[in-house]
Amino acid sequence: MDYSGIMEWLRPDWFFDLAVVSDEYNRGRYIAGLWMTAKLAVVSIFFSLIIGAIGAAVQGAQSKTLRVLVGFFVAFFRNTPPLVQLYFFYFAIGTVLRITGDNGLPQPLIGNFGWAIISLSLFAGALNVEIFRAGIEAVPKSTVEAAEALGYTRLQIYTDIVLPLAVRISLPALGTNLVNLVKTTTLAYAIAVPELLYVSAQIWSEDLNVREMMNVLLISYVGLVAILVWVLHRWEKALRIPGYGR
Secondary structure (H helix, E strand, O other), X not given: OOOHHHHHHOOHHHOXXXXXHHOHHHHHHHHHHHHHHHHHHHHHHHHHHHHHHHHHHXXXXXXXXXXXXXXXXXXXXXXXOHHHHHHHHHHHHXXXXXXXXXXXXXXXXXXXXXXXXXHHHHHHHHHHHHHHHHHXXXXXXXXXXXXXXXXXXXXXXXXXXXXXXXXXXXXXXXXXXXXXXXXXXXXXXXXXXXXXXXXXXXXXXXXXXXXXXXXXXXXXXXXXXXXXXXXXXXXXXXXXXXXXXX
């Protein structure tokens, strides 16, 4: 029986692109792409959490105008594809926001990395608004009434009592959205942000090692998401209190 075909399929470099490890130039590009993806994910997560917390607070405001504006914001970003949003910001708005450079020629005010951060943050932030809103509504009214009886202002009640409890309640759904955000960073490839997918595509285009690089790419994203999931589990464990969650 001829086992050459099986041994060819099981050879080590089928799973790992050895050029990424051994070739200094490709290794440097791969590490730079991995670092760019990590920056995209961390910065987008940070701003999406801020947008979600502010948006959820405004949804409970007395002003109907503010509530309608937040509702429109959530509907717009939740009901349109994130890639279309990215193209809209980069090509539609980005071509208008220009400044004159030192050479006298118009230059974009915000680069492709900046637009990727803005687009991803707003997309995930709109979903976080709904997640935080659900968590806020799950906070017992008796807790809010007790804070009012103690003389807390509306802002103090939200920042010191309601929001911390809402975050605890919302963590499972919030974690899912943040994991999806990390995976959505691959869309930055479409506007030439040199993140992990973009760099990997350059490497396999030059070295013709698509199969190997796809395995490296898959393992890389599994590792990134695993780190985020571990952080979220640690966060959930640190915030856990009796009566909220398990």
